[in-house]
Amino acid sequence: MLLFTPFDFMKADIHPKYVDAEIRCACGNVIKTRSTKQTVIVGICNICHPFYTGQQKFVDTAGRVDKFQQRAAKTAAAAEAFAAKKKKKA
Numbered sequence: 001m002l003l004f005t006p007f008d009f010m011k012a013d014i015h016p017k018y019v020d021a022e023i024r025c026a027c028g029n030v031i032k033t034r035s036t037k038q039t040v041i042v043g044i045c046n047i048c049h050p051f052y053t054g055q056q057k058f059v060d061t062a063g064r065v066d067k068f069q070q071r072a073a074k075t076a077a078a079a080e081a082f083a084a085k086k087k088k089k090a
Contacts, residue, residue, distance in 0.1 A: 019038055022040070023040045023042060024040070026048075027047060029045050029047045029048070031045070
């Protein structure tokens with residue numbers, strides 16, 4: 001039985017070096033992995049991300065639902081006013 005590794009089929013001297021790497025987060029967490037870069041710096045990781053820490057808040061900061069409802073009400077009022085104005089002319 002023959003066992004092949006990916007390195008048996010790769011062309012020589014065209015691929016980047018695959019080295020041990022560290023992923024560093026702004027919170028101070030360090031993750032050891034392998035990559036073509038020795039150091040990768042990220043702003044947020046699974047230790048400090050709000051989704052994983054349970055501190056996630058679902059807040060409608062822009063008030064999109066309220067803005068949509070206000071636009072819909074304004075459009076309905078304008079349509080009624082137009083219909084009433086059209087009825088008076090006829």
